[in-house]
Amino acid sequence: MKFSKDFKRQMVPEWIEAYVDYDGLKRILREILHYNLSKKRETPLKSLEKKLSLHRTLSGLHRHTNGDVENQVTREGREIEIEFFRKLDEELNKINTFYKEQIEVVMDESTLLNKQLDALIALRLKVRSSCSNGACSPEHQGVEMGSLNSSSEVEMSEHRALEVSSNSLSGSEITDVILQGINQDDESTSVLENNTIVKSNGRPEEVGNNSTNQQGDPLEILERVKIRNTLESPLDTIKGVFKDSKHDDLCFKKDELKKVEAKLRLAFIEFYQKLRLVKQYSFMNLSALSKIMKSYEKITSRREARLYMKKIDNSYIGSSDEVNNLLERVEATFIKQFSNSNIQKGMKSLRPKTKKEKHSVTFWSGCFSGFSSALLIAVALRIETKKLMEKEGASYTVNIFPLYSIFAYIVLHLLIYAADIYFWRRFKINYPFIFGFKPGTELSYREVFLLGTGLAVLSLSCFLGNLYLDLGSTTQRYKTLTGLFPLGLVAIVMIILFCPFNIIYRSTRFFFIKSLFRCLCAPLYKVTLPDFFLADHVTSQVTAIRSLDLYICYYGLGERSQRESKCHGHGIYNVLYFAVPVIPFWLRFLQCIRRLFEEKEAMHGYSSVNYLLTIVAAIIRTICELKKGMAWMVLALVSSSVVVIVATYWDIVFDWGLLRRHSKNPYLRDKLLVPYKSVYFAAMALDVVLRIAWMQLVLEFKLHSLHRMAITTVVSCLEITRRGIWSFFRIENEHLNNVGKYRAFKSVPLPFNYDEEEEESSKDD
Numbered sequence: 197m198k199f200s201k202d203f204k205r206q207m208v209p210e211w212i213e214a215y216v217d218y219d220g221l222k223r224i225l226r227e228i229l230h231y232n233l234s235k236k237r238e239t240p241l242k243s244l245e246k247k248l249s250l251h252r253t254l255s256g257l258h259r260h261t262n263g264d265v266e267n268q269v270t271r272e273g274r275e276i277e278i279e280f281f282r283k284l285d286e287e288l289n290k291i292n293t294f295y296k297e298q299i300e301v302v303m304d305e306s307t308l309l310n311k312q313l314d315a316l317i318a319l320r321l322k323v324r325s326s327c328s329n330g331a332c333s334p335e336h337q338g339v340e341m342g343s344l345n346s347s348s349e350v351e352m353s354e355h356r357a358l359e360v361s362s363n364s365l366s367g368s369e370i371t372d373v374i375l376q377g378i379n380q381d382d383e384s385t386s387v388l389e390n391n392t393i394v395k396s397n398g399r400p401e402e403v404g405n406n407s408t409n410q411q412g413d414p415l416e417i418l419e420r421v422k423i424r425n426t427l428e429s430p431l432d433t434i435k436g437v438f439k440d441s442k443h444d445d446l447c448f449k450k451d452e453l454k455k456v457e458a459k460l461r462l463a464f465i466e467f468y469q470k471l472r473l474v475k476q477y478s479f480m481n482l483s484a485l486s487k488i489m490k491s492y493e494k495i496t497s498r499r500e501a502r503l504y505m506k507k508i509d510n511s512y513i514g515s516s517d518e519v520n521n522l523l524e525r526v527e528a529t530f531i532k533q534f535s536n537s538n539i540q541k542g543m544k545s546l547r548p549k550t551k552k553e554k555h556s557v558t559f560w561s562g563c564f565s566g567f568s569s570a571l572l573i574a575v576a577l578r579i580e581t582k583k584l585m586e587k588e589g590a591s592y593t594v595n596i597f598p599l600y601s602i603f604a605y606i607v608l609h610l611l612i613y614a615a616d617i618y619f620w621r622r623f624k625i626n627y628p629f630i631f632g633f634k635p636g637t638e639l640s641y642r643e644v645f646l647l648g649t650g651l652a653v654l655s656l657s658c659f660l661g662n663l664y665l666d667l668g669s670t671t672q673r674y675k676t677l678t679g680l681f682p683l684g685l686v687a688i689v690m691i692i693l694f695c696p697f698n699i700i701y702r703s704t705r706f707f708f709i710k711s712l713f714r715c716l717c718a719p720l721y722k723v724t725l726p727d728f729f730l731a732d733h734v735t736s737q738v739t740a741i742r743s744l745d746l747y748i749c750y751y752g753l754g755e756r757s758q759r760e761s762k763c764h765g766h767g768i769y770n771v772l773y774f775a776v777p778v779i780p781f782w783l784r785f786l787q788c789i790r791r792l793f794e795e796k797e798a799m800h801g802y803s804s805v806n807y808l809l810t811i812v813a814a815i816i817r818t819i820c821e822l823k824k825g826m827a828w829m830v831l832a833l834v835s836s837s838v839v840v841i842v843a844t845y846w847d848i849v850f851d852w853g854l855l856r857r858h859s860k861n862p863y864l865r866d867k868l869l870v871p872y873k874s875v876y877f878a879a880m881a882l883d884v885v886l887r888i889a890w891m892q893l894v895l896e897f898k899l900h901s902l903h904r905m906a907i908t909t910v911v912s913c914l915e916i917t918r919r920g921i922w923s924f925f926r927i928e929n930e931h932l933n934n935v936g937k938y939r940a941f942k943s944v945p946l947p948f949n950y951d952e953e954e955e956e957s958s959k960d961d
Contacts, residue, residue, distance in 0.1 A: 612920030
């Protein structure tokens with residue numbers, strides 16, 4: 197693989213503008229090469245030029261034009277090389293500045309992590325001392341003891357620390373003793389400083405600057421620290437609203453130790469990944485400059501290349517060793533504090549294995565694609581031969597098709613999601629970081645395609661079996677059994693989805709379940725991008741979700757034999773028929789309200805109004821569908837038109853970031869990842885058309901060639917397709933926002949919050 201391709205492949209997508217312009221430097225080198233080649237081509241004519249020059253001199257016609265030409269050519273070559281070194285200096289300064297900024301960021305963060313680690317060790321000591329005094333219940337004691345380091349060396353060091361600190365050590369000094377007991381090497385105890393421990397106030401403590409605070413409780417650090425409540429669960433949210441947060445923050449409960457350790461462990465892992473990316477950034481840029489200078493030396497055969505490499509080696513990015521030191525210390529600290537000195541376990545957490553593509557995925561994707569195509573043809577032939585789309589078979593189609601259509605919509609959604617992943621990867625959009633997937637657990641487009649085709653084979657097999665047994669002349673005795681086919685299919689899918697065993701992409705299934713649960717519990721959970729992204733997709737599956745009403749009617753209310761003809765006679769079914777189209781938009785509305793109160797941004801308030809209008813339009817449309825009145829028809833048309841206009845404008849302007857009149861790309865945006873501008877204009881036009889197509893569900897135009905169920909299915913599929921197109925440009929816009937802010941890491945909430953007022957007063961003293 198050429199270095200240029202490998203260089204682009206290993207770039208951090210959010211930092212792509214901060215890398216060396218390798219292609220630009222190579223372009224200038226090619227100009228120097230062409231210039232040198234052109235000089236070599238002229239050498240055979242030099243003897244002829246000398247003869248002509250002598251003839252002109254003898255004839256008195258020589259005007260020194262040849263020397264002027266040579267000077268001009270030499271000047272041109274020098275200008276190209278001057279441009280090359282000017283560009284090289286600009287690129288070196290750029291990467292030096294960016295690298296220095298990143299080093300400052302990681303150094304500041306390492307200081308915070310040191311303070312957090314001090315508080316964690318103090319909390320461990322407090323829990324340990326309370327357990328040794330019998331304050332812990334027997335059931336909690338084992339948990340709390342297990343949360344500490346289990347080695348005898350650590351236990352003795354902690355006991356020794358407790359004894360020494362009872363009379364003479366402050367809270368920060370006790371942390372030093374503990375860290376020195378845990379780590380034999382001083383370097384491995386600190387995440388930041390050489391041979392020093394960063395104290396709770398963010399700087400090395402000066403022994404000898406005594407005050408009254410130096411004598412007293414060795415765990416006084418906990419008096420200036422409170423556990424941060426991030427309202428991550430419904431219970432936390434309710435407590436944050438109805439309880440006094442100050443009183444709750446100041447008391448340290450025994451069961452909080454494991455939560456604190458888990459949060460800080462995650463913070464250390466994320467910090468380690470950040471350090472690895474910074475190191476990779478330095479290595480790739482230095483390698484690029486080295487390659488460039490070697491190419492320059494090969495082309496020009498000059499010593500300037502070696503001299504400039506010395507300049508690069510002496511620059512900040514070439515001589516700085518802070519990242520390597522931090523990596524070593526984070527590894528040592530993490531292994532000791534969070535892996536019970538198990539090196540293999542600790543490094544496995546810090547450096548997860550990269551995911552490898554499997555050939556079996558491609559093989560089975562092809563097999564399932566062929567099977568599903570054959571089954572689809574068989575279903576179409578069965579429907580055609582039994583004339584199920586005509587009037588005599590329409591009642592059967594209306595009854596049986598909605599039970600299976602939900603799986604068709606899910607399959608289509610999966611296939612479009614696979615296409616989105618393919619294009620995200622092609623245009624280097626860092627979707628795993630945006631969605632917050634754990635490294636190595638994100639699905640490739642092949643794996644999502646495999647899931648979609650597998651579900652298609654399963655659902656089409658059940659549907660074909662249902663058609664064969666229901667409509668066959670010799671299989672009428674199995675007609676009662678066939679009614680259970682859809683319910684059995686739902687049961688199989690639910691078993692696979694909630695299967696606790698590590699099969700069929702367990703991490704992805706649980707991530708989906710967790711995000712869906714957080715959507716259903718809105719606004720009790722903090723809203724993240726996967727949550728509202730999934731909620732937006734659920735709003736496009738209203739027709740599929742409404743099919744669940746029929747499952748409740750057929751199998752819950754005992755209408756399996758009569759089917760839809762008597763479902764509206766049940767009050768529960770009518771309530772669900774009204775509620776189902778509203779619930780997805782209501783959840784999305786609650787998410788916007790939560791974000792409005794937390795982030796204090798007016799855009800979330802405007803977004804909530806958008807979803808509120810959609811809720812009103814959905815209710816009016818449902819009433820119109822049931823009552824069939826002209827007045828309701830007009831109201832439904834007006835409300836739905838307003839929703840279409842507002843939602844389309846919101847999609848294009850806010851979600852996609854397009855229609856910027858004064859951007860570099862008129863009516864688009866400044867930065868575009870897709871190289872063809874026509875794609876963006878086509879996507880905007882298609883979004884408008886597909887939004888208007890959704891109006892068919894309100895207007896119900898009479899198309900004699902298509903059954904009403906077929907029209908509903910086509911419109912629902914178009915809405916899912918529109919959502920897939922929306923997804924690509926929405927994540928592209930999010931990625932560009934991250935690129936603009938060089939945001940390549942997750943912000944992990946730290947467990948402890950220091951009292952800033954006391955810290956400032958201690959600094960003043």
